[in-house]
Amino acid sequence: MTGPARLLIEAFSSLTRTIPAGENTFGSPSLQVDGICDGTGGVQWSAWVEWHRYQQLAYASVNLEGLVYDGWPIARFIERELEQHKLLEVRSEVRDPARIEVIWYRDAWQVSARPPIREKRIGPSPCLLHGLSPAVWKAMLQEAYDCLDAAHGHRGRAHQTVTTSDGRRRSFRVSPHFQLRQGFWPRDPSSRAGWRAALDQAMGNLRPLHRMVREQARPAAGARRGRSRA
Numbered sequence: 368m369t370g371p372a373r374l375l376i377e378a379f380s381s382l383t384r385t386i387p388a389g390e391n392t393f394g395s396p397s398l399q400v401d402g403i404c405d406g407t408g409g410v411q412w413s414a415w416v417e418w419h420r421y422q423q424l425a426y427a428s429v430n431l432e433g434l435v436y437d438g439w440p441i442a443r444f445i446e447r448e449l450e451q452h453k454l455l456e457v458r459s460e461v462r463d464p465a466r467i468e469v470i471w472y473r474d475a476w477q478v479s480a481r482p483p484i485r486e487k488r489i490g491p492s493p494c495l496l497h498g499l500s501p502a503v504w505k506a507m508l509q510e511a512y513d514c515l516d517a518a519h520g521h522r523g524r525a526h527q528t529v530t531t532s533d534g535r536r537r538s539f540r541v542s543p544h545f546q547l548r549q550g551f552w553p554r555d556p557s558s559r560a561g562w563r564a565a566l567d568q569a570m571g572n573l574r575p576l577h578r579m580v581r582e583q584a585r586p587a588a589g590a591r592r593g594r595s596r597a
Contacts, residue, residue, distance in 0.1 A: 369401065369416065369418060369423070370557075371416050371418075371423060371425070371556055371562075372394070372401035372402070372415075372416040374556070374558075374559055374561075374562040375401075375402070375403075375414055375415070375416055375425055375562055375566065376392065376401075376402070376403045376414075377559055377562070378414075378559065378562040378563040378565075378566045378567075379403050379412075379414045379566060380403070381563060382563065382566060382567055382570065383405050383412055385403065385404075385405045385406060387403055388406075390406065391403050391404055391405070391406045393415070394415060399417055399418050399419060400415050400416070400417050401415060401416050402414055402415020402416065402426075403415070404430065408436045408437065409431065409436045409437065409440045409581070409584060410429065410430070410431050410440070410577065410580050410581045410584055411429070411430045411431070411432075412427070412428070412429065412430075412570065412577065413427075413428050413430050414426065414427045414428070414566060414570075423552075424550050424552060425550065425551055425552055425553075425565070425566075426548045426549065426550050426551070427548065427549050427551065427566055427569035427570050427573060428546050428547060428548035428549070428573070429546070429547040429548075429573055429576055429577045429580055430544075430545070430546050431444060431544070431545045431546075431580055431584060432474070432542075432544050432545075433474060433514065433515065433524070433542030433543045433544055434542070437586055438522065438586060439515070439521070439522045439523075440584035440585070440586075441511075441515075441542075441543055441544075441545060441584065442512075442515055442520075442521045442522055443583070443584050443585070443586070443587075444545065444580060444583045444584040445508050445511055445512045445515075445521075445543070446512075446521075447583045447584075448504075448508050448583060449505065449508050449509070449512070452501055452504055452505075453579050453582070453583055454469070454496075454499075454504065454576070454579065455499065455501060455504060457575050457576060457578075457579045458496050458497065458499075458576075460575040461496065461572060461573075461575050461576065462571070462572050463572050464495075464496040464497035465495055465496070465497045465498075466549050466550070466572065467495065467496040467497075467547055467548070467549050467572065467573065467576070468493035468494070468495060468496070468546075468547070468548050468549070468550075469492070469493060469494045469495070469496050469499055469504075469507075469547060470488070470492040470493045470494075470545070470546045470547075470548065471488070471489035471490060471492050471507050471510070471511045471543060471544070471545055471546075472487055472488060472489065472492070472543070472544035472545075472546065473486055473487055473488070473489055473511075473514055473527075473529070473541050473542075473543065473544070474541060474542050474543070474544050475529055475539035475540070475541050476524060476539060476540045476541065476542065477539065482531060482532075482539070483531070483532045484529040484530060484531060484532070484539070485529070485530040485531075485532070486529045486530060489507055489510045489511055489514075489543065490503065490506055490507040490510055491503060491507075492507070493548075494507075496547070496576075511543035511545070512543070513525065514527070514541045514542055514543040515542065515543065524540040524541055524542045525540070525541055525542075526538055526539070526540055526541070527539065527541045529541070545580075547573060547576050547580070548573075549569045549572055549573055551565050551566070551568070551569045552565065553565035553566075
């Protein structure tokens with residue numbers, strides 16, 4: 368783990384009161400990523416550092432994966448957004464929407480692993496929030512919804528034929544994965560205070576979106592919580 372990644376994880380832990388245990392940290396040298404999430408089942412905060420040969424960049428994000436949790440919150444989010452585009456409404460509350468990327472991923476599953484596929488990104492992802500049109504957002508939502516099992520009320524992974532990294536066409540179970548992220552870098556990347564200030568500013572810009580995604584993904588009033596088909 369690089370020095371910037373350690374400082375970022377410390378800053379995230381301080382701001383969110385997340386203990387950086389093994390299940391909350393992620394990344395590897397081969398992926399060129401090190402980061403941490405808050406461990407919430409559903410809508411999560413996460414932050415990470417990506418490093419490449421000539422540069423490093425940090426991200427803060429709001430993240431919602433296509434997993435069971437309490438009855439497929441990602442399906443509820445998509446269904447409610449198809450009815451009313453709250454994402455486009457709430458961007459007026461975001462201080463700097465031009466800095467936020469809107470991304471839908473398609474995750475392929477092989478038991479618990481996620482093999483790389485060429486169709487990883489859904490639609491024109493990433494899109495900048497300030498320029499996202501209703502038509503493009505609706506198309507992204509529909510493509511993401513198609514990654515859930517229609518035969519079971521879109522509460523499970525769909526089967527799709529996709530292209531693996533070596534060019535082969537294979538059938539996998541897939542699910543959608545939603546992310547709103549902002550890239551940043553502290554003015555003083557050698558100090559804990561610098562990382563905390565930069566991360567706090569990025570999360571502050573994302574905070575109205577975090578509230579909105581949580582609201583759109585919540586269980587219906589009076590709904591029974593429980594595990595459903597994975």
